[in-house]
Amino acid sequence: MDGLDLALAFWPAAVLMLLSAYLVFSTDSMARAGLLLMASLAIEGLLFLLLAAEFLGVLMLLMMAGEMVIMVFFMVMFMHDPGGWMGMDMTHQKRLSRGLAGAAGAALAAIVLGAGWVQAPEPGMVDVRDIGFETMGRSMPTFLLAGIAILFAMVGGTMLARQGGRLDRPAPGESREPVGGSREDGQS
Amino acid sequence: MADPGQADALVLPERLPRALAPAVGEARLRLPRHGPVRTMTGPDVGGEPVAEVLGELPAPGGGVRDHRGSQGGDGHEDHDMMAVTGEPSADGLIMESAEAVAGPLAAGVLPTGIALGIELDGDVVCRASVSSALELDADPLSPSANRWAVERGAAGSPQSAELIARRLAAVETERALSHSAWLARFTRLLGWPQATERLEGAIAPLVAAQRRFLEDSDPDGPGDCEELEALLGSLIGSRRLARRTEGLAAVGRRRAHEAGLRGPNARAAGIETDSRLADPAYLALDFAIVTRAAGDARARAELRAEEALASLALARAALQAGALPVDASSEVEGPRGALTGSTAGPDGSPAVLIRGGTPSRRTAEAAVAGLELGRALAAVASFDIAPGRSGP
Amino acid sequence: MSWWSLPGIAAVVAGGAFGLAMVEALVAGRRPSPRLALRRAGALLGQPVTRPWAVDRWLYHLAPPLLLSSAVLALAMVPWAPGFRGLDFNTGAILFSASLAYVTPAILMAGWSSGQPLSVIGGFRFLALMLAYEMPIVMAVTAAAAPAGSLRPTYIVEVQAAVPMAISQPLAFALFLPAVMAVAFIRPFDLPQADSELEGGAFAHYGGAHAAIVALAQKALILAAAGMTAALFLAGWHGPWLPGWLWMAVKTAGLAGLMLWAGRRLPRLDIAALLSFAWKCAIPGAILAIAWSGLVTLLFYR
Numbered sequence: 001m002d003g004l005d006l007a008l009a010f011w012p013a014a015v016l017m018l019l020s021a022y023l024v025f026s027t028d029s030m031a032r033a034g035l036l037l038m039a040s041l042a043i044e045g046l047l048f049l050l051l052a053a054e055f056l057g058v059l060m061l062l063m064m065a066g067e068m069v070i071m072v073f074f075m076v077m078f079m080h081d082p083g084g085w086m087g088m089d090m091t092h093q094k095r096l097s098r099g100l101a102g103a104a105g106a107a108l109a110a111i112v113l114g115a116g117w118v119q120a121p122e123p124g125m126v127d128v129r130d131i132g133f134e135t136m137g138r139s140m141p142t143f144l145l146a147g148i149a150i151l152f153a154m155v156g157g158t159m160l161a162r163q164g165g166r167l168d169r170p171a172p173g174e175s176r177e178p179v180g181g182s183r184e185d186g187q188s
Numbered sequence: 189m190a191d192p193g194q195a196d197a198l199v200l201p202e203r204l205p206r207a208l209a210p211a212v213g214e215a216r217l218r219l220p221r222h223g224p225v226r227t228m229t230g231p232d233v234g235g236e237p238v239a240e241v242l243g244e245l246p247a248p249g250g251g252v253r254d255h256r257g258s259q260g261g262d263g264h265e266d267h268d269m270m271a272v273t274g275e276p277s278a279d280g281l282i283m284e285s286a287e288a289v290a291g292p293l294a295a296g297v298l299p300t301g302i303a304l305g306i307e308l309d310g311d312v313v314c315r316a317s318v319s320s321a322l323e324l325d326a327d328p329l330s331p332s333a334n335r336w337a338v339e340r341g342a343a344g345s346p347q348s349a350e351l352i353a354r355r356l357a358a359v360e361t362e363r364a365l366s367h368s369a370w371l372a373r374f375t376r377l378l379g380w381p382q383a384t385e386r387l388e389g390a391i392a393p394l395v396a397a398q399r400r401f402l403e404d405s406d407p408d409g410p411g412d413c414e415e416l417e418a419l420l421g422s423l424i425g426s427r428r429l430a431r432r433t434e435g436l437a438a439v440g441r442r443r444a445h446e447a448g449l450r451g452p453n454a455r456a457a458g459i460e461t462d463s464r465l466a467d468p469a470y471l472a473l474d475f476a477i478v479t480r481a482a483g484d485a486r487a488r489a490e491l492r493a494e495e496a497l498a499s500l501a502l503a504r505a506a507l508q509a510g511a512l513p514v515d516a517s518s519e520v521e522g523p524r525g526a527l528t529g530s531t532a533g534p535d536g537s538p539a540v541l542i543r544g545g546t547p548s549r550r551t552a553e554a555a556v557a558g559l560e561l562g563r564a565l566a567a568v569a570s571f572d573i574a575p576g577r578s579g580p
Numbered sequence: 581m582s583w584w585s586l587p588g589i590a591a592v593v594a595g596g597a598f599g600l601a602m603v604e605a606l607v608a609g610r611r612p613s614p615r616l617a618l619r620r621a622g623a624l625l626g627q628p629v630t631r632p633w634a635v636d637r638w639l640y641h642l643a644p645p646l647l648l649s650s651a652v653l654a655l656a657m658v659p660w661a662p663g664f665r666g667l668d669f670n671t672g673a674i675l676f677s678a679s680l681a682y683v684t685p686a687i688l689m690a691g692w693s694s695g696q697p698l699s700v701i702g703g704f705r706f707l708a709l710m711l712a713y714e715m716p717i718v719m720a721v722t723a724a725a726a727p728a729g730s731l732r733p734t735y736i737v738e739v740q741a742a743v744p745m746a747i748s749q750p751l752a753f754a755l756f757l758p759a760v761m762a763v764a765f766i767r768p769f770d771l772p773q774a775d776s777e778l779e780g781g782a783f784a785h786y787g788g789a790h791a792a793i794v795a796l797a798q799k800a801l802i803l804a805a806a807g808m809t810a811a812l813f814l815a816g817w818h819g820p821w822l823p824g825w826l827w828m829a830v831k832t833a834g835l836a837g838l839m840l841w842a843g844r845r846l847p848r849l850d851i852a853a854l855l856s857f858a859w860k861c862a863i864p865g866a867i868l869a870i871a872w873s874g875l876v877t878l879l880f881y882r
Contacts, residue, residue, distance in 0.1 A: 029636065031692050038685060058671045058678055065681035066714055069688055069707055076692075148867060155859060286697035311701045377776045379767060379848030385608070432847050560852060561701060562774070 009050055017043040025091070030075040038068035203237055207303070207321035285309055290565065299329065299373070301575030304568060306561070313564040316556045318549040320575050326527075327574045329366060332358040332401055333522035341518040341529025349511035352469050356512060358401035359520060360503040361410050365394040366523035367452075367496035368416060370572050371423065374489060377569050378432050383423070390416035409507045410500055417500060420493045433486035437555035437567035440483055448547040451525030453571055456491045457483035463521040468513040473505045485570035492572070524548075524574055548573055588664060589656045596655075597799035600836060607840045624795065627788040635785070639693035643686050644786065644793040650682035651800035658807035659733040661817050661825035672733040673721045676808055680717065680763045683801065684710040687765070687772050690794075691782035702781025705851055706765065706772035712858030713759045719866035720756035723749055723873035724812040727881040733808075737816035739881065744815035748876055752869040753813045755862055757835075760805035762854075764798060767843030771851055806835035 020040035024033045041064040048057030091097075118125070135143065204212065290304040298304060301322040307315040326334050336355045339347060347355070372387035390413070397410045423429055439449070444457035454461050458481045464470040465477060478494045480487035506512065518529045552571045556564035602612035657676040659665045669675050684707055691703020725731050727748070728739040736745075746753040762769040773781040783794050810816060810831035817824030 031636065031689075032639065035639065035685060035689060042682075054669065054671050055674075058669075058674045062674060062678035062681055062718070065678070065685060066711065069685050070711065072685075072688065073704070073707060151863070286700075288697045308697055308701070311705065375847070379770065379774065379776055380846070381608075381767065382844040383847075428845075428847050431853075432850060562848075562851060 006050065010047065013043055013047055013050070017047070030079050031072055034068050034072035034075055037071070038064055041068070205321055205323050206236065208301070285314060298569065298573060299575055301328075302573055304565075306556075306564070308561065311561045313556050313559055313561060316553045316564065316568065318546075318553055318568065318573060322575045324576045327522065327524060327576050329574050330362055330522045330524070330527075332362040332398065333520050333527055335402070337518065337520040337522075337527040337529035339529065340520065346514050346516070349514060352514060353506045353510055353512045354401070356469055356473075357409055357503040357506040358398070359522075360499040360506065361394060361397050361401060363521075363523045364410065364413075364416075364496040364499040364503070365391055365398055367492040367499075368394065368420070370492060371420075371489065371496075374566075374569055375429075377566060378429075380428070383419075386415070386419055390419055410503050413500055417497060420497050423493045424490045429489060430486050432566060433489055433570065434484065436485040436563055437552070437559075437570060438482065438484040439551060439555065441481075444483060444551075447551045449551060450547065451522070452491055452495060453488060453548050453551070454525075456480045456487040461526075463517070463519040463526045466517060466519075468515050469506075470502070472513055473502055473509065475502065485567060488570045488572070524572055589652065589666065592660070592803075593652055593655060593796070593800050596803040597796055599833070600799045600802055600840075603833060603837050604840050607837055607844060621792065621795075624792045625789060627791065635695050636693040639689040641790075643690035643693065644790045644797070646689065647683060647686035648793050648797040648800070650679045650686060651797040651804060653682075654679035655800050655804040655807070657733060658804060659737055659811050659816060660807070660828050661823075662734070664825065665734055668732060668734055671731045673725050673731045673736065673808075673812065674718070676733075676804070677714075677718045677721055680760070680801075680804075681710075681714060683763055683765075684714075687782050690786065691772065694782070694785040696785065699782050699784050702772040702774065702784075705774075706782065708855060709762055709769070709771060709851070709858075712855050713762045713862070716755045716759045716858070716862045716866040717763070719863075719870055720752040720759070721812065723752040723866075723869045724756075726870075726873040727877045729877075729881075733811055737811050737818070740815035741818050744813060744818075746813040748880070749813075749869065749873055751865060751872060753809075755866055755869060756813065757809055757839075759862070760809060761839050761843075764801035764805050764839075766798070766802060766839060768846040768849045769854075770843075770848060771854075774848065802836055802839065803832070806832045806839065809835055 017040050020036045020043070024036045024040065027033050027036065042061055045057045045060030045064065048054075048060055050057075198212075200212065286308045288306045288308060290298065290306065298318075301320055303319050303321055305317045305319070306313050322328070332355070336359055339355070368387055368391045372384050372391065375383040375387065393411050393413060394416070397408075400408075439447070439453070439457050441458040444454050444459055449457065449459070450461065455478060458479055460477055460479055462477045464475050467475075476498070478491055478498060480491050520527045520529070548571045552568045552573065556567050559567060598614070598617065601617040602614070605612040605617075654676055656667045657669070657672045657679065659668065659672075666672075667675075687706045688703045691699045691701070691706070694700070724745050725736055727745070728736040730736070758769075765772050771781075773783050775781075783791065786794060807828070810828060814831050814835075816831075817828045819827040822830070
């Protein structure tokens with residue numbers, strides 16, 4: 001897919017992606033914000049697929065679904081008005097944010113437009129294949145073990161941090177009674 | 189049938205308690221193309237004429253079954269951002285509580301007429317309340333037992349031996365039916381379609397037998413119940429049932445005694461209380477009391493299955509014996525506890541008295557605090573609560 | 581990928597849903613009745629689309645189509661026969677997992693947007709479940725792909741010409757099958773909708789066309805799950821005597837029947853027990869499965 005076909009698919013998708021990203025911050029509802037962000041990143045994944053970076057695109061799609069629902073989950077948990085029903089203005093420090101965002105955007109644009117992108121790799125240049133071989137070769141055990149270690153650290157930390165587990169809690173005002181099979185409920 | 193959307197029509201009694209109106213209204217909404225609604229004469233469940241009651245329904249728009257939860261738009265004017273309730277749960281977060289109602293037309297958890305109000309903290313139950321929407325006093329689900337209790341309570345007219353045998357067979361058949369139907373409902377709640385469908389199919393002969401007993405037509409008893417007996421036998425000791433009910437809502441012996449539990453709920457906690465122990469008619473049939481010690485939902489479920497099996501045998505034996513010893517006592521062991529007949533009810537007519545308030549409901553309410561929603565519903569259902577204003 | 585793929589996939593979805601309804605009836609011990617299935621579908625579509633008042637309109641209306649899209653996309657990844665491979669991407673196996681990953685936000689949206697406590701609980705229950713079971717799915721897929729040296733489903737099928745992956749990698753198979761059943765939220769994993777507990781749960785307040793879309797999406801998910809398991813672990817279209825597509829159909833139908841049969845015979849699993857099992861057994865097991873697949877690849881496939 002190249003030339004006109006690619007442009008016809010790419011630009012509208014890119015615009016849609018930027019639009020969803022903007023809507024993330026203009027909506028009041030936390031749930032919608034999270035899901036809009038997911039939509040934006042999913043479109044980014046599809047863009048990767050369009051540009052023939054298949055694995056990257058698929059990974060974006062796969063990971064963003066999971067990550068964004070976790071974000072929605074945490075937002076619902078911590079925010080007082082996750083549904084956005086009360087029209088609270090949840091933006092703070094607007095001028096500073098605008099300034100920083102503008103500066104970061106300008107810097108990124110400068111890099112994109114000014115860097116010398118290589119159209120096709122010449123032999124002898126380090127390219128993605130070399131990176132791939134390095135990662136999957138010598139450095140493979142490092143990445144593998146790091147991932148597993150992080151997973152176990154997260155799960156272990158959660159298990160150590162909780163006190164008693166949520167299903168052991170009696171209702172407010174009720175005394176702890178043998179009635180209620182809570183002893184073996186939940187994680188033990 | 190669990191979903192009004194798959195029904196063809198809605199059939200109502202001529203009179204309906206007001207408390208049932210919202211649930212009936214929503215069921216009507218969900219009928220395909222606002223399907224036909226018919227009324228029929230039937231058992232009196234109290235209340236006012238149907239047209240009057242249904243005419244007062246709130247405007248359609250759904251959300252009737254659940255109370256409006258605090259998230260997603262309560263009455264906006266009184267929703268205060270800082271109005272969080274309750275104490276922090278074990279994960280340290282203060283959550284807003286939400287309310288939900290199961291019933292009174294819930295097909296899964298409880299018999300028709302019982303409403304279960306739940307206050308939720310996330311998906312953990314903080315508080316529950318069990319109430320009946322039917323304005324009845326006696327248990328409508330055990331007519332044979334009620335009738336026998338009233339007859340025995342009628343002073344000065346001892347029953348004939350043959351009649352006693354028939355009434356005993358009727359009550360035992362009804363007990364088997366009640367327990368098996370409860371098991372069908374319970375397995376439906378647990379989401380176990382194979383068990384539910386087989387049980388529902390197997391209790392059909394018992395339903396017919398109960399009707400014949402009530403009409404006093406020549407009863408040939410429960411008849412061939414091999415399939416039901418096999419099913420009940422397989423449920424006792426079933427690992428699949430045990431996994432969902434082991435240790436759930438355990439009521440110890442002391443606590444059961446304090447709460448005043450009766451019937452199978454008490455027997456599952458190890459208390460040997462059964463009116464049948466003192467009845468010579470039962471003793472003549474080699475009645476043996478069934479008890480369990482654990483007092484959890486598993487014990488209650490298995491005890492009911494075992495009692496149902498024993499009841500089928502008792503019913504058959506009674507009909508075979510033809511005549512049984514007479515007794516002066518006016519107590520009858522119903523499927524859910526002892527019933528006492530009296531000739532002096534509130535308006536002078538014969539009535540059935542159920543003593544001691546509603547211990548099962550109170551125990552169920554206390555048992556579910558702190559349980560996750562699914563387990564809480566199973567816990568409440570395991571107490572076999574019957575509709576009516578009072579009941580064991 | 582040719583232009584025939586799209587109508588072909590649509591035909592597979594429609595025909596597969598219908599066939600699944602028949603399998604479901606068979607498994608329940610009833611006589612499969614096409615007329616009854618069509619009548620039920622018609623009744624569902626004839627229902628009025630009632631909407632609860634406390635609803636997030638955008639999310640409420642978008643959730644069923646998202647569910648259906650992800651189900652159809654997952655189904656499109658399944659290779660049915662050498663000549664009809666679906667959307668045969670180079671990374672098809674991972675794209676399959678990616679499409680399944682969008683079932684979670686769809687159900688979360690459905691539950692959340694209905695605005696009622698029991699629906700929200702249904703949605704979040706499914707989220708908790710999927711966070712736990714997504715890893716075994718992806719890791720099992722990776723384990724199956726390692727011997728083939730590629731994520732393309734047709735290559736994975738080809739490499740099983742001699743030995744199906746279910747035999748050479750039993751742990752991955754044992755983890756994958758329940759996990760995809762959980763994604764398709766069929767019994768005994770039907771926690772989000774839990775007919776008896778949550779009074780319909782996440783989808784309680786969907787009627788009419790929406791409910792029909794959800795039902796179709798679930799059937800497509802079951803078909804995708806069964807089909808992909810057959811392709812990845814049961815050697816797809818390989819087998820003596822019968823033509824490839826017939827073998828694939830037999831294996832898929834067999835797996836679907838097995839899933840539905842198991843669902844009838846087992847009570848719904850308890851959420852706490854499921855999560856506990858997932859984090860303590862399934863995920864370490866999945867890591868072991870990957871290690872095992874590496875071993876098997878080194879010893880036998882290279």
